[in-house]
Each structure stands twice: as structure tokens, then as C-alpha cells.
Amino acid sequence: MAESGPFSTSTAFCARCGSILPLLQEFGSVKCYACKGIYDAENFSNLKFKYTVNFNTVSVVTHENMLNRDDPEGPVVERKCPKCGNDRMSYATLQLRSADEGQTVFYTCVVCKYKETENS
Structure with missing residues (x-):
């Protein structure tokens, strides 16, 4: 990380001001919206995201029911x-x-x- 600060942090939070960092969109760096601290993309290489998408079930409506x-x-x-x-x-x-x-x-x-x- 380019900045160090008083906060104990993970890669999701700025070490300088404690704000939530924006998601890494492309390779390069991440810039904190609040204090403008810059973090290298390598700091985010160990992050893994798992998404679950739940769909509604399809039901057939018949005349009987x-x-x-x-x-x-x-x-x-x-x-x-x-x-x-x-x-x-x-x-x-x-x-x-x-x-x-x-x-x-x-x-x-x-x-x-x-x-x-x-x-x-």
C-alpha cells in the first residue's frame, strides 16, 4: 500500500482514513474517494468474491388449482x-x-x- 496510517485495515478499507475503498475495476490502482490515498492493484490480488443468484421457481397454474x-x-x-x-x-x-x-x-x-x- 502506498499509504500507512493509524487504522488497522484490510484491503477493503483505506489505511489512512478508514473509508471503504471502491471496487477494483481494472488493473492499476485504487484511489480512496475521501482522502485520495492510492493503493496498488497487487494489494487486492488475494480477494475472492462469490456470488449467489437465486431465481424464482416456475409454477404452472392450471384450471384445477x-x-x-x-x-x-x-x-x-x-x-x-x-x-x-x-x-x-x-x-x-x-x-x-x-x-x-x-x-x-x-x-x-x-x-x-x-x-x-x-x-x-
Whole structure:
């Protein structure tokens, strides 16, 4: 590392100011956003990342199980599905816009799995 400092550090944190270092994008060096300390790429050669991507399972909705489907994807509220007319939809929320704006609500019909969003 080019800089040394008062912090006990790993390669993910700046030894000079303790800030999180940006991810190494290309070979070369990493520059701390806060104090502008520069670190050689060799310091990051022992880092290994493991990513796990989980996919939803595919389920087939048949006429027999369409009316008795009882495996919602989240909490269920009384909301009419515009596609099939069922009065139960599950929902999930996520903050997609800036912090001073409302959250986005994702609704999923428990019968036909139709999805719609609402910005609250």
C-alpha cells in the first residue's frame, strides 16, 4: 500500500482514513474517494468474491388449482386484480426513488400471478 496510517485495515478499507475503498475495476490502482490515498492493484490480488443468484421457481397454474391457490408471494391485502377479478393480491415494497419520495408497492395476484406497481 502506498499509504500507512493509524487504522488497522484490510484491503477493503483505506489505511489512512478508514473509508471503504471502491471496487477494483481494472488493473492499476485504487484511489480512496475521501482522502485520495492510492493503493496498488497487487494489494487486492488475494480477494475472492462469490456470488449467489437465486431465481424464482416456475409454477404452472392450471384450471384445477387456479381457484384454490394459497401460496402468496408475500402479505395479502384486499385488492381487486384487473386481469382476473380476484379480490386478493400479495404485495412487496421497495424504495426505488429518492428518499424524500414514497415507496413503490409491487402487487401480485394470488390466483393468476398478474403483477402491477403503485408509487405511493
